[in-house]
Amino acid sequence: MVFKEDGKMMVKDIARGYPADQVLKIGDQIISINGKAIPDEQVYQQEMNRLVMGDHLSLGIIRENKTLTIDLDFKERLTRDITLNYKGKRSLRSDGFEKVFVQDAAIPSDECGGPVFDSGGNFMGINIARHSRTATIILPLDVIKKSIAKMMDSAKS
CATH class of the missing domain: 2.30.42.10 (PDZ domain)
Structure with missing residues (x-):
C-alpha cells in the first residue's frame, strides 16, 4: 500500500x-x-x-x-485457492479497465472477443476478458462507439 x-x-x-x-x-x-x-x-x-x-x-x-x-x-502467484484452478484460466488482464461490466459466462479466456447480446437480442458489448471461472468482462457499447469514432476521426486526418 x-x-x-x-x-x-x-x-x-x-x-x-x-x-x-x-x-x-x-x-x-x-x-x-x-x-x-x-x-x-x-x-x-x-x-x-x-x-x-x-x-x-x-x-x-x-x-x-x-x-x-x-x-x-510480475509472475502469477502460486495459490492453493481451488477457485482459480479451472480449465481455461483467468485472462492475464481482467482488471484496471476504465469502464466495463461483468456477466456470468463460463468460457475459456482464449475464446474472449465475441459479441454480447441481452435477452432481447440487443448488442451490449464485446467480451474482452475472463475474470473468474464463471464471470467475463464486457466492454460496453458506448465505449466501443467512442473508440470507433476516434479511429474514424484520426483516419480522416
Missing part, C-alpha cells in the same frame, strides 16, 4: 507473498514506475493498472536517502 505523505508517495504496507515483499521496505519512497514520475496516488494506480502478468516493472525509490532502482517481474 502506497500513500502520499508530505508530498511523497510512501510505502506503508506490503502484501506478503508478492514479489514486492522481497525487495520493498515500509518507508520506501516511490518516485517512478518504468521511468514515469509518480507524484500522487492517482498516477501510481494508473501505472500499476497497466501491468499484467509477465510484465517487467522498474521502480525508482528512495530508501535511507539513497536513490535505487528495483526491478521486478
Whole structure:
C-alpha cells in the first residue's frame, strides 16, 4: 500500500507473498514506475493498472536517502485457492479497465472477443476478458462507439 505523505508517495504496507515483499521496505519512497514520475496516488494506480502478468516493472525509490532502482517481474502467484484452478484460466488482464461490466459466462479466456447480446437480442458489448471461472468482462457499447469514432476521426486526418 502506497500513500502520499508530505508530498511523497510512501510505502506503508506490503502484501506478503508478492514479489514486492522481497525487495520493498515500509518507508520506501516511490518516485517512478518504468521511468514515469509518480507524484500522487492517482498516477501510481494508473501505472500499476497497466501491468499484467509477465510484465517487467522498474521502480525508482528512495530508501535511507539513497536513490535505487528495483526491478521486478510480475509472475502469477502460486495459490492453493481451488477457485482459480479451472480449465481455461483467468485472462492475464481482467482488471484496471476504465469502464466495463461483468456477466456470468463460463468460457475459456482464449475464446474472449465475441459479441454480447441481452435477452432481447440487443448488442451490449464485446467480451474482452475472463475474470473468474464463471464471470467475463464486457466492454460496453458506448465505449466501443467512442473508440470507433476516434479511429474514424484520426483516419480522416
